[in-house]
């Protein structure tokens with residue numbers, strides 16, 4: 265079930281609902297108003313992407329080291 269992102273009520277996603285994915289015209293307008301204010305900020309946010317790059321590389325190295333140690337200490 266889809267929920268209205270504005271008021272969290274269940275939304276009718278059938279064609280009868282003109283305001284999808286919102287439950288009513290009021291909620292649709294409310295969401296549009298938010299985007300008008302915050303949309304410009306979110307548009308320039310490519311920094312969070314580069315942040316996950318070093319973390320993924322670190323994980324790969326630790327994995328390889330662990331695998332080798334396990335093999336050697338097999339008694």
Ligand SMILES: [Zn+2]
Nearest residue numbers: 268271287291
């Ligand atoms: Zn709503």
